[in-house]
């Protein structure tokens with residue numbers, strides 16, 4: 177690599193001007209946020225919701241500062257995006273340098289080095305050492321759609337298998353692939369055809385089914401209801417995100433990948449949420465040595481700038497005809513500069529190992545709560561969740577999840593819920609957060625559970 181993409185400066189990712197401490201100056205929301213929420217209500221479509229009614233003014237490290245000066249602990253990373261922090265100095269410097277050079281030419285018109293360098297990085301970092309190719313897009317949903325296009329083009333088949341509790345996006349095809357009706361699909365049909373759903377491995381609710389048995393159960397549905405000969409792709413999140421941070425039992429993913437290989441089905445890992453060090457490996461597939469044919473990435477890829485990718489076996493990726501893949505903005509130069517800086521940060525600052533440390537800290541603090549309403553503590557790395565139930569049962573308690581999240585918000589901790597039943601609290605801090613902030617956030621959570 178030569179030229180502008182080498183010069184990222186000497187600052188470290190912890191070098192942010194924002195005071196790394198939770199501090200409330202006003203009630204949440206404060207008066208300036210309340211005023212902006214009123215303007216939002218009058219100007220922004222009602223369908224675009226917000227987790228918290230506070231407006232951001234600055235963010236970095238493990239803190240979001242709102243317009244009223246409140247310092248909130250960030251356990252959401254803007255939904256698993258700001259893995260290297262929301263104002264990472266390397267990312268800021270790289271984007272600043274690129275924006276002064278040019279903002280856009282369209283890679284399909286006059287290409288630029290940054291796009292190629294991101295493709296090279298993804299080909300190097302993603303699981304497997306086979307020959308790979310990459311195509312860049314703007315959003316996770318757009319990349320998932322393109323993975324399906326590529327798989328169909330390669331196999332000449334139409335059907336796509338997805339899983340219970342899956343989340344793949346909000347476009348028409350990805351709504352069909354997403355499991356949950358409210359809020360993602362309700363009223364938005366009709367949906368794309370040739371999408372079939374198989375049962376997942378969900379250890380907390382499976383009654384002890386091991387990975388191999390759960391895979392057999394899923395594959396029986398696929399063979400009987402779809403037929404391998406009709407199947408272009410099987411698309412799965414190696415740890416489900418919006419579906420509730422469900423990590424399948426060991427052996428489940430390898431068995432599915434093996435079956436796909438034996439049947440000429442393209443095995444697609446949707447690592448939009450789990451990718452880029454989030455789970456304590458570069459990619460969640462690495463944990464069990466699973467090598468997907470195609471891997472879809474987005475969210476944590478570019479330090480907060482919109483970018484997504486499909487990376488995979490050269491012979492599959494190259495099946496689509498020239499001109500068949502692309503888009504006006506796909507692989508925008510600013511996003512590519514940000515991605516290269518984010519990747520360098522993960523490598524140089526040891527953020528893969530940091531994700532494991534964060535996972536160990538969160539897991540031990542959450543287990544120590546020993547609260548009978550916490551049915552399950554699960555996840556890997558900096559992707560940890562608790563599933564809340566009525567004590568002594570598997571009955572989901574979404575009202576409790578909502579109340580605990582609201583109590584944490586009031587106390588200055590940004591925490592998100594997820595899960596088919598909405599009864600899961602999930603923790604996705606930036607990997608640049610300090611241990612002090614994590615401990616403070618866990619103290620707040622304990623208090624919120626008591627309240």
Ligand SMILES: *Cc1c(COP(=O)(O)O)cnc(C)c1O
Nearest residue numbers: 315316317343344345417448449
């Ligand atoms: C967020 C997400 C998507 C969709 O990404 P967008 O950038 O919001 O389109 C797809 N798959 C998974 C697993 C996700 O978490």
